[in-house]
Amino acid sequence: MSFKNFPMVSRVIFGRGSFNQLDEIIAPKRNGREAPFIFYVDDVFKGKSWLTSRIPLAYKDKIVYVSTEEEPKTSQIDELVESLILEFSERPSGIIGIGGGIVMDIAKAVSIMLTNEGETKDYQGWDLVKNPAIYHVGIPTISGTGAEVSRTTILTGPERKLGINSDFTPFDQVILDPELTKDVPKSQWFYTGMDCFVHCIESLNGSFLNAFSQSYGEKAFEICKEVFLDDKLSEKESQEKLMMASWHGGMSIAYSQVGVAHAMSYGLGFLLGVKHGIGNCIVFDHLEEFYPDGVALFKQMKTKHNIELPQGICKDLDDEELDIMINVALSLEPLWENAIGKNWKDKITPKKLKQLYLKM
Template sequence: MVSKIIFGRGSFNQLDELISPKRQGRNAPFIFFVDDVFKGNHWLTSRIRLSYKDKIIYIPTDEEPKTSQIDQLTEDIILEYSEQPSGIIGIGGGIVLDVAKAVALMLTNEGESKDYQGWDLIKNPAVYHVGVPTISGTGAEVSRTTILTGPDKKLGINSDYTPFDQVILDPELTKDVPNDQWFYTGMDCFVHCIESLTGTYLNAFSQSYGEKALQLCKEVFLGDHLSKEASQEKLMMASWHGGMSIAYSQVGIAHAMSYGLSYLLGIKHGIGNCIVFDHLDEYYPDGVDLFKQMKANHSIELPQDVCADLEDYQFDIMINVALSLEPLWENALGKNWKQVMTPEKIKALYQKM
């Protein structure tokens, strides 16, 4: 679990106060990974106080993070500085938070990041790292994974060393998120809840967090009396609780199949989950029904026919990526999931999208 958390509007202003005691010296900088949507946005960047050799690196978010990107960022930092950084600070959405977690891990673990895609392969603790989400829903601020697209798979670095040491939850930072992105990322949280609460890995710990996150998602996406401020605060806490729920259980079919879409077609995680989940009424009937109500309530039109022109070998690539995520399928369908979900069934589902 994340050991230190601060929540509240304007709490981002306390960032320097929180991280300063962790500074290891003049030659050990803090590296700030910032979503490039904030480049030139002085409302946010002016509050990042740089000292000594501290540096801001803007992270593009047009594509999901790749292992090659993590390796390059890690190498650049190692070559530029004589000492290990005092800390890595991620400020942005799920992509930036995952980049921050991954680089913090790779600074203390030899080799390439693709070698650590999987469960509990990390041997050494990460450097001190802090997460500041600027959009709510991914749960990246609390999860023990950092999702990366590698040369032959999309899979997280899942370890007890992955979670942030400190998280700042400031709902005010989400005020300028476009409506469609707000919905897609919020639905990532909603799908977390549905897949966790209906899965075979469910336990009392994950259930308590999942039920609270689901309640908050309903209030945000189906309610009509919330102020913008209340909506921001509730969705930020839904994201936190949803992330905690899957940390102690697992996600399911929508996430497994969206990884395939992302790996082959570059479709971002949030919208990919939506595209897949829209067709999973056979497996999550109540959840899909709620999802369709939320779509209608916010006038969301999902992309159609994203798989229409794919060839058989391309379907095979997506199917193989999806099937490699065995814990997700077992959580969704039980230990005999391979007898239930065949490659042919997965292909038929992709063909609907």
Template sequence: MSYKNFPMVPRVIFGRGSFNQINEVLAPKRLSIDAPFIFLIDDVFKSNAWLTSRIQLAYGDRIIFISAKEEPKTSQVDALVEDIILMSKDRPSGIIGIGGGTLLDLAKAVSIMLTNKGEAKDYQGWDLVKNPAIYHVGIPTISGTGAEVSRTTVLTGPEKKLGINSDYTPFDQVILDSELTKDVPKDQWFYTGMDCYIHCVESLTGTYLNAFSESYGNMALELCKEIYFENNLSNIEAQEKLMMASWHGGMSIVYSQVGIAHAMSYGLSYLLGTKHGIGNCIVFNHLEEFYPEGVKLFKQMMAKHDIELPKGICANLNDTQLDTMINVALSLVPLWENALGDGWKKIITPDKLKNLYLKM
């Protein structure tokens, strides 16, 4: 039997205030004075010198502010790569992503496409990347997606929403500083934290489950319950615990897979542009048939934090649009296999998916 030899993030700094070490972490990685560091930063920090003032730019280093209002696209990756190639004499010393899952995924994808020919859409799938990415660093400013630890970078392409899943995708360095998450709005904190919770439910109930995934999944699940149910956690404790839940939730799917909520939310995202965290919540809310315990707990957490999910987002879609979403969801074969086993096509038909989408 052949076992998968998955890479992990080789270097991690964890601690409140650890972002202050960014300059000393990067200094030894500079290749030459003509090889700049490129910082891709969520534009919510554009007028926030609290974060950017700690980055010491030198030798043509550059900050590119990027809006995270939309999910990352393959065309966006291609445009960034072209821009970076045109602006620097040499290949950059590294790409540093600072933000939530969108920015982290963009940083991973750009670092891959700087060393691989063609367009980002050519690499959507499993193990299609041929050349190692350039040095890349992930610094999350919101917790839950697991993008800081995963071997995928999820992108919306012209034909599908699918990750660049490869051994070259994971970051070379991650800095986990919970202080960077202190200003996250409450609804965003909930939706992104629930992305982590749903990772755990899908991993722990899936057919791909093994002791490796189970140990990380259980740890992340317990942290999520503590964060979203306990009343005696300080803000700092909750921020640190959610950062670790995100890490462990991401690790739980490294050696297994996610499931139905993710497959269906990819359909929502591809057609409607629904953001990943809230999309997962909208779908998961209707999956009692498949995840009865997980959905019951999810509804309790929504009630506790006064979260109202959007309703009727699929109500006015025509059959062509619904078919597009269904086809995107059904193309994610490993997710369905993990959720329902080899016979998943007998359980999940296009009509079944259509009826589920129409409830949302």
């Protein structure tokens, strides 16, 4: 048998205040004065000088503020790439994403599309990217998505919601500075943290599980329980631990796969624009049949943090709309195979998914 040779983030720096080293980290990668660094920054940081004043701009470098109201679209990536090609005479020295999963996915996708021809939608899928991306750096400002470590980018295309899964997707450098997560609103902290928790449950209960993904998944799972159920942690400890859980959870699914909650959440995201973290929560709340212990723990965490999830978001959808979501979910075959096994199609039918969606 042949074994998959996985890429990893080649360099990572961790610690409170490590963001201040960004300049010395990226300076050696500069390809001259005409080749800028492009900083994609979550627009919640507009006017927040405690972060923006520390971005090391020089020459033609540029900050591009990105709205995270919606998940990134393939058309949006095409527009961002085109604007860089039109504005600068030389290809950027590097792309730096500062924000949550959405911003990091945008940074990863743009860095790939600057070296690969065609439209972004042509690369949605597994191992379709031919050329290495340009140098790209991920700096998470919220913990849980695992986007800082994964080999995918979650993108909504004209036909489906699916990532660019490739060996060229992972960042060349990641900066994990827990201090950057200090202003995250409570509900967002919970939803994104639960993305990590669900990664662990789906990886540890999946048929693709191996010793490598298991060691990361078990560690992330333990940290999530500590962060969301233990009252003894200080705020700083909680920030640091959740950042580590996110990394380990991301590593766990990088070497295995996610499952039912993610597949169905992609359907909600594609049709209704439900964001990934809260989408996972809405779906996972109804998956006792697949992950009984995990869902019980999730409900405990939800109660402890007084989180009220939206109810009945699918009840007024017509059959055509439900079919769109069902088809998006069913197209994610590796996720179903991991969750249910090789014969997943016998158990996971459109009728079954319709019943589940109507509960949400």
